[in-house]
Structure formats: structure tokens, C-alpha cells
Amino acid sequence: MNKPLDLPILSAAQPQVGVSRSHESAHLHVSGEASYVDDIAEAQGTLHAALGLSPLAHGRLLAIDIALIKRQPGVVAVLTAADFPGENNCGPLLHDDPILAADTLSYLGQPVFAVIATDRELARRAAALAKTAIQAEPWPALLTAREAHAAGHYVIPPMHLTRGEPAQALAAAPHRLAGEWAVGGQEQFYLEGQISYALPQEDRGLLVHCSTQHPSEMQQLLAHALGWSAHQVQVQCRRMGGGFGGKESQSAVFACVAALAATKLRRPVKLRVDRDDDFMITGRRHGFDYRWQVGYDDDGHIVAAEIDLISNCGHSADLSAPVMARALCHFDNAYWLPHVAMHGYCAKTNTQSNTAFRGFGGPQGALAIEMILDSVARRLGLDPLVVRQRNFYRDGQDVTPYGQRVEDNIILPLTDRLIATSDYHARRAEITAFNAHSPVLKKGLALTPVKFGISFNVVHLNQAGALVHVYTDGSVLVNHGGTEMGQGLNTKVAQVVAHELGLSLARVRASATDTHKIANTSATAASTGSDLNGKAAQDAARKIKSRLAALAAQLLDCPEDELRFGGDQVLAGTGRSIAFTELVSKAYLERIQLWSDGFYTTPGLHWDRAKLQGKPFYYYAYGAAVSEVLVDTLTGESRVLRADALHDVGQSLNPALDIGQVEGAFVQGMGWLTTEDLVWHPKTGALLTHAPSTYKIPTANDMPADFRVALFDAPNREDSIHRSKAVGEPPLLLPFSVLLAIKDAIASTGPASCDPHLRAPATAEAVLSALDAIQPTARVG
Ligand code: MTE
Ligand code: HPA
Numbered sequence: 001m002n003k004p005l006d007l008p009i010l011s012a013a014q015p016q017v018g019v020s021r022s023h024e025s026a027h028l029h030v031s032g033e034a035s036y037v038d039d040i041a042e043a044q045g046t047l048h049a050a051l052g053l054s055p056l057a058h059g060r061l062l063a064i065d066i067a068l069i070k071r072q073p074g075v076v077a078v079l080t081a082a083d084f085p086g087e088n089n090c091g092p093l094l095h096d097d098p099i100l101a102a103d104t105l106s107y108l109g110q111p112v113f114a115v116i117a118t119d120r121e122l123a124r125r126a127a128a129l130a131k132t133a134i135q136a137e138p139w140p141a142l143l144t145a146r147e148a149h150a151a152g153h154y155v156i157p158p159m160h161l162t163r164g165e166p167a168q169a170l171a172a173a174p175h176r177l178a179g180e181w182a183v184g185g186q187e188q189f190y191l192e193g194q195i196s197y198a199l200p201q202e203d204r205g206l207l208v209h210c211s212t213q214h215p216s217e218m219q220q221l222l223a224h225a226l227g228w229s230a231h232q233v234q235v236q237c238r239r240m241g242g243g244f245g246g247k248e249s250q251s252a253v254f255a256c257v258a259a260l261a262a263t264k265l266r267r268p269v270k271l272r273v274d275r276d277d278d279f280m281i282t283g284r285r286h287g288f289d290y291r292w293q294v295g296y297d298d299d300g301h302i303v304a305a306e307i308d309l310i311s312n313c314g315h316s317a318d319l320s321a322p323v324m325a326r327a328l329c330h331f332d333n334a335y336w337l338p339h340v341a342m343h344g345y346c347a348k349t350n351t352q353s354n355t356a357f358r359g360f361g362g363p364q365g366a367l368a369i370e371m372i373l374d375s376v377a378r379r380l381g382l383d384p385l386v387v388r389q390r391n392f393y394r395d396g397q398d399v400t401p402y403g404q405r406v407e408d409n410i411i412l413p414l415t416d417r418l419i420a421t422s423d424y425h426a427r428r429a430e431i432t433a434f435n436a437h438s439p440v441l442k443k444g445l446a447l448t449p450v451k452f453g454i455s456f457n458v459v460h461l462n463q464a465g466a467l468v469h470v471y472t473d474g475s476v477l478v479n480h481g482g483t484e485m486g487q488g489l490n491t492k493v494a495q496v497v498a499h500e501l502g503l504s505l506a507r508v509r510a511s512a513t514d515t516h517k518i519a520n521t522s523a524t525a526a527s528t529g530s531d532l533n534g535k536a537a538q539d540a541a542r543k544i545k546s547r548l549a550a551l552a553a554q555l556l557d558c559p560e561d562e563l564r565f566g567g568d569q570v571l572a573g574t575g576r577s578i579a580f581t582e583l584v585s586k587a588y589l590e591r592i593q594l595w596s597d598g599f600y601t602t603p604g605l606h607w608d609r610a611k612l613q614g615k616p617f618y619y620y621a622y623g624a625a626v627s628e629v630l631v632d633t634l635t636g637e638s639r640v641l642r643a644d645a646l647h648d649v650g651q652s653l654n655p656a657l658d659i660g661q662v663e664g665a666f667v668q669g670m671g672w673l674t675t676e677d678l679v680w681h682p683k684t685g686a687l688l689t690h691a692p693s694t695y696k697i698p699t700a701n702d703m704p705a706d707f708r709v710a711l712f713d714a715p716n717r718e719d720s721i722h723r724s725k726a727v728g729e730p731p732l733l734l735p736f737s738v739l740l741a742i743k744d745a746i747a748s749t750g751p752a753s754c755d756p757h758l759r760a761p762a763t764a765e766a767v768l769s770a771l772d773a774i775q776p777t778a779r780v781g
């Protein structure tokens with residue numbers, strides 16, 4: 001038994017949650033020791049796969065000259081659709097996505113065959129002969145969402161969400177405005193490209209190391225493709241070098257091909273795609289087209305809105321249905337829309353199949369209303385901020401179009417605080433004065449709010465499991481169903497476990513995600529990783545804690561409810577204590593179970609998918625940002641001079657990680673809306689922007705020169721893990737303020753109440769054409 005505790009030790013028992021801790025792998029990231037799939041030492045006899053891609057956007061596959069490919073140096077095998085013993089499908093919801101094209105070629109870049117060779121370079125060289133080896137009859141292709149929509153060509157039936165009497169309310173509105181607008185897609189551009197490494201195991205088993213956000217779905221899809229049972233397949237992921245939604249479903253094609261080759265050839269097979277191929281094969285954020293009508297009063301209150309949202313889904317459904325559902329559920333953003341009709345059309349085109357990307361349709365929904373409100377304000381000659389504030393949800397006007405009451409609304413106090421801390425009004429005046437004397441360089445300012453629904457919008461996905469092992473030396477291993485992609489999930493879950501057991505964080509280690517440990521997991525997505533897995537791990541830790549407490553109560557002669565776990569000890573109210581390690585080794589000798597599972601499901605969710613009504617979200621995360629930009633009206637170039645973001649993460653589990661997430665999401669969203677322009681060849685359907693030479697993601701140089709990110713520290717009203725809120729996706733919407741500040745700068749060059757048409761991304765070309773449209777003669781050159 002330990003000596004009685006004195007006060008200094010008690011105060012050393014610091015909480016492990018709510019404090020900044022560095023990322024569990026930070027030291028490995030910076031030293032290059034963090035292991036990614038391609039760093040795993042290759043097993044003897046490892047072969048390498050590469051994919052032969054469709055040279056056509058649409059057509060009938062007539063023949064593949066397999067003999068030609070097989071003759072190439074180093075080639076061991078060539079596999080096609082016919083080689084799958086099970087189902088040739090990697091579509092997550094509908095079975096409409098062949099792993100390798102069978103009869104029809106659906107987009108330029110679609111995998112048609114796989115080459116397996118002795119090394120990666122030889123496999124790639126042989127696969128590059130696809131253009132010669134594939135014989136196909138070309139068919140007309142639909143390359144844009146507009147064309148597909150006009151042809152009524154969809155991956156799923158249209159979705160409609162209506163409240164009130166929008167047609168009548170529009171007709172009766174004091175003012176009406178209609179418009180069309182579009183926003184482009186976005187490449188996830190994870191630093192680690194898609195990769196899978198499949199290793200045959202004894203007795204028809206398979207181990208697959210896969211860079212994926214969704215190990216369980218990889219296990220399931222590749223078991224189906226092989227005609228195997230799930231228990232034969234083990235999928236592991238220690239970490240990803242970024243996923244951003246791009247590895248939620250679309251890691252599957254690579255996992256399935258590697259698995260097929262490994263099981264056919266009984267050799268380990270690795271498939272690591274090159275960046276250009278990754279661009280050509282996988283989908284990305286859905287670009288959206290909008291057609292809208294809005295009715296409003298003299299003060300800028302929206303009385304009615306009707307909007308068509310047309311998403312470019314590409315050739316298959318993938319996750320396009322839940323993406324559209326989330327877009328429809330975010331068109332309201334932070335605003336009360338009394339009468340509203342939304343029509344979601346999921347256009348089927350002959351391009352890559354678009355998929356999850358941070359925000360999952362939410363950004364595309366909310367951006368539409370922000371652009372509309374900006375136009376309304378400009379027509380009325382009001383500061384857009386005022387029109388936003390007037391339309392915010394408030395008591396009595398707090399039911400969303402999909403029927404969920406907004407019970408935790410903090411958008412008013414949050415924006416008020418940001419207006420004050422960012423000095424919005426004084427800077428608005430300064431900018432007006434600056435622009436009056438600056439003919440070429442123009443400044444713009446905008447504040448935009450965010451309200452983002454947290455939970456998977458498919459109810460059953462909101463579940464998670466965890467395993468906590470306490471070893472006899474007092475060290476702890478936690479395994480949960482979530483995956484680590486840089487966001488810091490493992491760190492947060494380890495903090496939760498350390499906190500629960502009263503241990504220092506160094507005692508707790510998180511291990512690789514593994515389908516042999518936690519079964520039937522959901523993707524780490526919808527920003528729910530720490531909400532779900534944190535709770536599951538807490539549940540597991542609490543079970544162990546209560547067993548330990550029963551023993552400690554005996555040993556310390558103290559009632560269980562007067563024990564405290566803290567500072568690597570268990571403390572009794574009497575002042576006696578026992579070291580955690582000692583307690584654990586005693587528990588072992590007493591044959592007490594020192595490990596446990598944990599499970600969690602989000603309470604209170606219900607959702608009618610057909611009616612688009614219910615309570616899809618456990619709570620909302622809020623935020624707002626003010627951006628100030630400088631636009632060169634001669635070149636169209638712009639940059640962010642200052643950005644202030646105030647973001648709601650509830651009671652933060654780890655402020656350092658959360659601020660990192662807000663900064664990262666802000667810059668990533670800014671890239672989407674300013675420089676990341678995707679261009680497909682209008683005739684062939686070839687993606688022309690398939691490398692960083694032509695596709696411009698933001699770099700450190702594009703960070704706002706003055707970047708002030710703060711957390712709005714208020715506990716979640718719901719009983720989330722330590723009252724925190726999810727942070728991964730919501731801040732991606734903060735840089736709407738950058739796009740609207742650029743529009744504000746452009747508007748300053750035109751007459752009062754002019755409303756420039758600025759497309760997104762607001763590249764230099766887009767800015768110039770918006771400037772041209774408002775003052776065709778004013779510019780030189
Ligand atoms: N942060 C990093 N560093 N890398 C990523 O790939 N993905 C984002 C976000 N933040 C991502 C990231 C996306 S799309 C989601 S849904 C969440 O992290 C997922 O993790 P979480 O649920 O643990 O927040
Ligand atoms: N986010 C991410 N993935 C999903 C979702 C979501 O809301 N719903 C279904 N899959």
C-alpha cells in the first residue's frame with residue numbers, strides 16, 4: 001500500500017482532456033518514421049500491380065489485347081473483369097460500379113485491366129499500353145451535369161424537399177430575384193496516394209494493408225469480389241497521409257485489385273497508384289449547378305426560395321445520394337427560410353464517380369444560400385452582414401426545412417463576438433476609404449456564418465466500438481473502429497482513455513485500425529470520429545475502471561464512490577492511495593479482467609429518407625469567419641490579407657488539434673473556392689488538370705497573411721464526449737468569406753448596388769470576367 005498522499009501530488013493529477021497535446025505521431029511525422037502502407041517492408045516475392053485505363057469516355061468494350069500486355073518485360077499476369085470469382089463491384093450503396101470495366105466503358109480513366117509485374121515500373125509501362133490494347137466502339141458521352149440533367153440522366157431519382165407554400169409566397173413577395181450559378185468540384189489531394197498491399201495468409205486468408213477511411217467496407221467489398229467470407233479477410237490501416245473523404249469508398253478499387261491478384265497468384269501484391277492515375281481514376285467533390293429564385297422584403301428578409309441543385313455525380317452512384325441529402329439539409333445554413341422548395345438532381349455523366357470530400361455536400365448546399373443572400377443585400381444596397389443577421393434562425397423560427405428543431409443556436413452571440421474581435425465595422429469603413437483612392441488594387445471584406453449538422457445522415461452508421469487493454473505493468477493499449485488520417489483522432493481517443501483511468505497520456509497507446517479487432521465499423525467520416533470512438537473507448541475504460549475500483553475499495557478500505565483515479569494512482573477520500581500499476585498487478589492476481597470492449601450509438605436520431613424529414617443530426621457545430629482580400633483588377637489575382645475565424649468545437653478535447661483542424665479546413669476550402677479549377681476536355685472527356693502542374697492547391701504562401709483562429713468555448717448542450725463537438729468538416733465552410741470578399745472587391749469597381757457574377761473557383765480568369773461584365777469599357781488591355 002502506498003504512503004498517504006500529500007497535496008502537491010494531488011494537484012499533479014491534471015485532466016487529460018481539454019488540454020493541448022501534440023499529435024500522437026507528430027514526432028514520427030517530422031522525423032519521417034511514421035509508417036504508411038508503402039513503408040511496410042515488402043515480403044519476399046512481392047509483385048506490383050498497375051491499372052490499364054479506358055482511353056474513351058464512353059463506349060462498348062470489344063476486346064483487350066492481353067497477349068500484347070503479357071509479352072512486356074516483367075509481366076507476370078494480366079487480370080480482367082472475368083477473373084473475379086465473386087462480384088465485380090466496388091460501389092458502396094448501389095452495385096453499379098465495376099472494379100474493372102466489363103462490357104461498357106463509362107469514363108476516360110476507368111480501370112479496364114490490371115497488370116501484375118515483378119516491379120512497379122514494369123507494371124506501369126505495360127499498363128500504359130492500354131490505348132493500343134483496348135479495342136472499343138465509341139459512344140456519345142455526356143460530359144457535363146447540365147447536359148445530363150437536360151437529358152434526364154441521373155444516378156438516382158431526383159430528391160425533393162419542400163416546406164410551406166413556396167410558389168405562392170414567391171408570387172406574393174415584395175421583391176424577386178432569380179439566377180444561375182455553379183461551383184466546381186475539388187480533388188482531395190491527400191499527400192499519400194491510394195494504395196493497398198495484399199498478403200495471402202494460411203488456409204485461404206488474406207491480410208490487406210490499405211490506406212482507407214473505411215476498413216470494414218474494404219473487407220466486405222473484397223470478400224464479395226473474391227467470393228469469400230468476411231472472416232477470411234483482415235484489413236489494417238495504421239494511418240493515412242490524408243483522406244479528406246477520398247478514401248471513404250474509393251480506396252476499394254485498389255484494395256479489390258490487389259486482393260484479386262494476391263489470391264490468384266498466391267503472392268503478395270502491392271498496388272500504389274501514381275498521382276496522375278489517381279486523378280484519372282478516382283472521383284472527388286461534386287461540382288454543383290444551381291438555378292434559383294428568391295422572394296424577399298425591403299429589409300432583406302427571405303420570404304421564399306426555390307432552388308434546383310444539380311450535382312455532377314460521374315458515372316456511378318457511389319455516395320452521391322447521401323451527399324445530395326446533406327446538400328439539401330444545408331441549403332438553410334444558419335437561416336430561417338419560411339417557404340422553401342429544393343430539388344436535388346444527381347446527374348450521371350461520363351466522368352470519374354464523384355464522392356465524399358470534407359463537408360460531404362454541406363458546403364455545396366450552404367454556399368448557394370450565401371451567394372443568394374449576398375445578391376439580395378447588394379440589390380438592396382445593404383451590407384450583406386446585415387441581411388445575414390436579419391435572416392438568422394431564432395426562437396420561434398427554428399425548425400429546419402427537414403423538420404429538425406435548432407435547439408443549440410449560438411450563431412448570434414458567436415457572430416457578435418467575431419464582429420467585435422475582428423473590428424468588422426471599422427475595417428469596412430477603412431476599406432471603403434481605401435478603394436476610393438486605389439484605382440487598380442481593390443479590397444473586399446465579408447463575414448459568413450456556418451451551421452453544420454453532426455452525425456452520419458444515415459442513422460445506422462452512427463455506432464462505434466473500442467477495445468481497451470490494460471497490461472499488468474500498467475500500460476494501456478486502445479483500439480477503436482476509427483482511422484487516423486492526420487486529424488488527431490488517435491490522440492483524442494487516447495486522451496479520453498487516459499483521463500478515464502487517471503493516467504498520464506504517455507501510458508496510453510493507440511494501435512492500428514484492424515477489422516480483426518473491431519468488427520462492422522463505420523467509415524471515419526462525417527466528422528464523427530472522436531464523438532463515436534471517443535465514447536466507445538470511454539465505455540470500455542469505464543468497465544475496467546469499475547472492476548478496478550471494486551478491488552481498490554477493498555485495498556484502501558474506502559467506499560467505491562469516494563475513490564478518485566488521477567495522477568497514475570487511485571486515491572481514497574481518506575488520503576490513502578495505491579499506484580495504478582500496483583493495483584493492476586494485484587487485480588491480475590485476483591483474476592480480474594483487465595481489458596474490455598466498449599460500444600456507443602448516438603441517441604435520438606431518426607430520419608425518413610423518402611420524405612427527407614426527421615432528426616438526422618445529434619447537434620450542430622457553428623462558426624463564422626471574416627476575410628479581407630486584395631484584388632488586382634488588372635491581373636485578376638487576389639490574396640487574403642487577413643482572416644479571423646471563430647469556431648465552435650464545444651468544450652474542446654484538445655485545443656491545439658482543433659485549431660489545426662480549423663486552419664487546415666479554412667485553407668482547403670479557400671483552395672476549392674479560389675484556385676482549384678478542374679477542366680475536362682470538352683470533346684474527349686479527358687481530365688486535363690491531373691497533376692499539380694495544372695491543378696493548383698493552396699500552399700503555405702497562400703495562407704492568409706494575418707490568420708486569427710479562435711475557439712468559441714461553450715460546452716456542447718448534448719452529452720457528447722466531454723461536451724466537445726466534431727471539428728473535421730464544419731470549418732471548411734468558413735472561407736465562403738474569402739469568395740464573398742473577392743466579390744465585394746469586384747463590386748466596389750461598379751455602380752452602387754451592382755451585383756457581379758463571380759464564378760467559383762474565383763481564379764484570376766474568373767475575377768477578370770466578373771470585372772469585365774460589370775464595366776466592359778473601364779479596363780485597359
Ligand atoms: N484532417 C486531416 N489532417 N486529414 C484528413 O484527411 N479529413 C477530414 C477531417 N480532417 C482529414 C482531416 C474529413 S473529410 C473528415 S470527415 C474528418 O477529418 C474525419 O475525422 P474525424 O471524424 O475524426 O474528425
Ligand atoms: N458523411 C460522410 N459519409 C457519409 C455520410 C455523411 O454524412 N452519410 C453517409 N455516409
Ligand code: MOS
Binds near residue numbers: 244248525
Ligand atoms: Mo469526410 S468527407 O466525411 O470523409
